[in-house]
Amino acid sequence: MNGRKIMNMNTGWLYSASDNTGAHLPEFDDSRFERVGIPHANTVIGAHKGEDFQKYIERYRFVSWYRRHFSLPAECCGKRIIIGFEGVATVAEVYVNGKPAGSHKGAYTGFEFDITDRVSFDGDNVVAVRVDSTKHPDIPPEGGDVDYCLFGGIVRNVTLTAVSPVYISDVFLTAPGLGPQGGKVRSAVSVRNTTGETKVLSVETAIFDKNGAEAARTVSGEASVKDGGSVTFDTDEIKNPRLWSVDDPYLYTAEVSLLENGEKIDTVETKIGLRWFEFTDTGFYLNGEKLKIRGVNRHEQWPWQGRAIPDKLQARDADMVKGTGFNAVRCSHYPQSPAFLSRCDEIGLIVFEEAPGWQHVGDSEWQEIYKTNIEEMILRDRNHPSVFTWGVRVNESWDNRELYTATTALAKALDPTRPTHGVRRNENYDSTEMIEDIFCANYIYPEVPRLRPFISSEHSWEHWTDGCGLPWATDAQAAEFTKSFADVVDYYYSNDNCLGGFAWSMFDYDNEVNYTRTGHVFYSGMYDIFRHDKPVSHFYRSQTESAEKPELYIASYWTESSPADVEVYGGCDEVELFVNGVSVGRIKPNLYMNVPHPAFKFKNVKFEAGTLTAVGYIGGRERVRTERKTPGPAAGLSAVPDYGTLTADGSDMTSVTVELLDENGTRLPYAADLVSIEIEGPADFIGENPIALEGGRAAFLIRSRFGQTGTVACTVSAAGVRSGRCEIAVNEYNDETSVPC
Numbered sequence: 001m002n003g004r005k006i007m008n009m010n011t012g013w014l015y016s017a018s019d020n021t022g023a024h025l026p027e028f029d030d031s032r033f034e035r036v037g038i039p040h041a042n043t044v045i046g047a048h049k050g051e052d053f054q055k056y057i058e059r060y061r062f063v064s065w066y067r068r069h070f071s072l073p074a075e076c077c078g079k080r081i082i083i084g085f086e087g088v089a090t091v092a093e094v095y096v097n098g099k100p101a102g103s104h105k106g107a108y109t110g111f112e113f114d115i116t117d118r119v120s121f122d123g124d125n126v127v128a129v130r131v132d133s134t135k136h137p138d139i140p141p142e143g144g145d146v147d148y149c150l151f152g153g154i155v156r157n158v159t160l161t162a163v164s165p166v167y168i169s170d171v172f173l174t175a176p177g178l179g180p181q182g183g184k185v186r187s188a189v190s191v192r193n194t195t196g197e198t199k200v201l202s203v204e205t206a207i208f209d210k211n212g213a214e215a216a217r218t219v220s221g222e223a224s225v226k227d228g229g230s231v232t233f234d235t236d237e238i239k240n241p242r243l244w245s246v247d248d249p250y251l252y253t254a255e256v257s258l259l260e261n262g263e264k265i266d267t268v269e270t271k272i273g274l275r276w277f278e279f280t281d282t283g284f285y286l287n288g289e290k291l292k293i294r295g296v297n298r299h300e301q302w303p304w305q306g307r308a309i310p311d312k313l314q315a316r317d318a319d320m321v322k323g324t325g326f327n328a329v330r331c332s333h334y335p336q337s338p339a340f341l342s343r344c345d346e347i348g349l350i351v352f353e354e355a356p357g358w359q360h361v362g363d364s365e366w367q368e369i370y371k372t373n374i375e376e377m378i379l380r381d382r383n384h385p386s387v388f389t390w391g392v393r394v395n396e397s398w399d400n401r402e403l404y405t406a407t408t409a410l411a412k413a414l415d416p417t418r419p420t421h422g423v424r425r426n427e428n429y430d431s432t433e434m435i436e437d438i439f440c441a442n443y444i445y446p447e448v449p450r451l452r453p454f455i456s457s458e459h460s461w462e463h464w465t466d467g468c469g470l471p472w473a474t475d476a477q478a479a480e481f482t483k484s485f486a487d488v489v490d491y492y493y494s495n496d497n498c499l500g501g502f503a504w505s506m507f508d509y510d511n512e513v514n515y516t517r518t519g520h521v522f523y524s525g526m527y528d529i530f531r532h533d534k535p536v537s538h539f540y541r542s543q544t545e546s547a548e549k550p551e552l553y554i555a556s557y558w559t560e561s562s563p564a565d566v567e568v569y570g571g572c573d574e575v576e577l578f579v580n581g582v583s584v585g586r587i588k589p590n591l592y593m594n595v596p597h598p599a600f601k602f603k604n605v606k607f608e609a610g611t612l613t614a615v616g617y618i619g620g621r622e623r624v625r626t627e628r629k630t631p632g633p634a635a636g637l638s639a640v641p642d643y644g645t646l647t648a649d650g651s652d653m654t655s656v657t658v659e660l661l662d663e664n665g666t667r668l669p670y671a672a673d674l675v676s677i678e679i680e681g682p683a684d685f686i687g688e689n690p691i692a693l694e695g696g697r698a699a700f701l702i703r704s705r706f707g708q709t710g711t712v713a714c715t716v717s718a719a720g721v722r723s724g725r726c727e728i729a730v731n732e733y734n735d736e737t738s739v740p741c
């Protein structure tokens, strides 16, 4: 083997939901452990809301053990072996063949240990992880109430990497001085040299475009490198680079290699995006162009599984954010999964990232962990072009000059290329001092902010307790909910003193504190907890600048109780509305006039059951049309999976949406029927059975079983209507990089 080999260690784990004595020892009898795949939730939360949910959230607070037997492929011989965990909630103690390898505190940042001295290269090995998911007031974000759940388990990927005894331990690629005509890529490369001897090494950085054509290849001079040494050098000029932007998120591939006597002994590959940006008092500029930040806050959380979901669903969330018309996402309130961030790089989302924390700052030990988490976040993510700023203040905490001066300095030392930001609660607005570069505050919309550059880090008019955000909200409530976001978007588009904002929030989410008294679900999302759309998401969609076919959405279910004023969201110059084929008018936009695509409000439209049709015009020509039909009596259920095929790796999963429809296929938007679910075939059901529809819809998850292929049939039924059915194919799992058991 030349260079490094990164192996997948997600399969073949054994799990026990108790704090077994001696489980770290190789000879421990784990025959009663359950076979699981990673990412793994220490317990499946049995309900997604209400009192039952309350019972379950207390149940994820326990200690569990994970064990993985493994042997090393012959090619690993003579290499260093490193085990890497992307995220364990909350405290991990790792043992290899009975010997401690290291421990880690914090549910949201990854860690790795060099386990070379503890493994056998020609025999059986076992790694055992004690996972403590109990309450940890000593570790951020805990110590006070937290308005979300941490969940438990090995919730993100595990890898095993084999590298040469002298290897690259870190690469940081920047492009200082980059401009439209070109620039050089600076490589700062840290080296781990485990040989005990000083080595004479050089480093090569090669940059390739998407077609594999070389954009630059430069070798540093030779240097004597001890353990922990580093080499920094610039590549040759890359002329006329294709820049990374939200509309064209172009990525180059960088290959950074360590050379000894001219021979490559280790290579690290990473994607990079070339872009420059600036936050000024009156604007955010990306590659010199002014851009309003139209963002949303995202929690990493799913019903039943908590945070333990495969990469493809993490990436899907990023796609949904982008697809809803946002150009930015705030990772509230912790570093999110690497798969989510990589997808943000690929699709062009601006990321505001922040260290774990929520309103509470603990004692000095707590603060040390907070700083360590900041360091881990920046070291992990500083090559992502999508990441634009580091959040180094605990979300909505009060001022703390000493701590935030230190965290700001830490961020600057680790990454001089990015600004820092800190999110204030609105009660702190009048007294807070500026320590970071960007001033962020939640739920406050000043004409001229006290401090600038200013960004509204959370916004909406807080309709969280009055039902407006419910998935079964009436048309009038939903319009009020949309207004609560659209008014703020309108504010920041009309005011250069505000660089933009982040809506609260992308998805409804489970929370422990339940301060809204809404059954432990916070109904603040553009989408419900199952990721089904609410009308407000279409207001944002209609703001997309470059849509081939503009969004056109009639924000009415057109029932007898629908308000007489009908709102239409669309990226059009004019809209004409028809009731059962008869025009009620063709109008220009008249609502939220400062946003890129203002909305349309048709007044006093007389209800008549049937079809509402909206026709959108651009430049006088019809560009798009859409319909909305009054729902008739319930006729049947549908079951539609997000993914029709799964891989039999034991952790791949898909959500299946259930809807109650009338004869025309129109959803019954207020149906709350109880639906029973039957699954046949080689996969696990995760969800509630029966489940009550919310706004005529619900969902469940299907997870593959390791090594079991075939067809999974899902049948959903409810009293008095036709059943629905879908099939999901589970294909063979075949990952050559998987570590043998």
Ligand code: GAL
Binding pocket: 147, 332, 333, 395, 396, 442, 458, 504
């Ligand atoms: C903010 C907080 C968010 C969320 C939101 C809704 O104060 O930063 O995490 O709790 O309120 O209540």
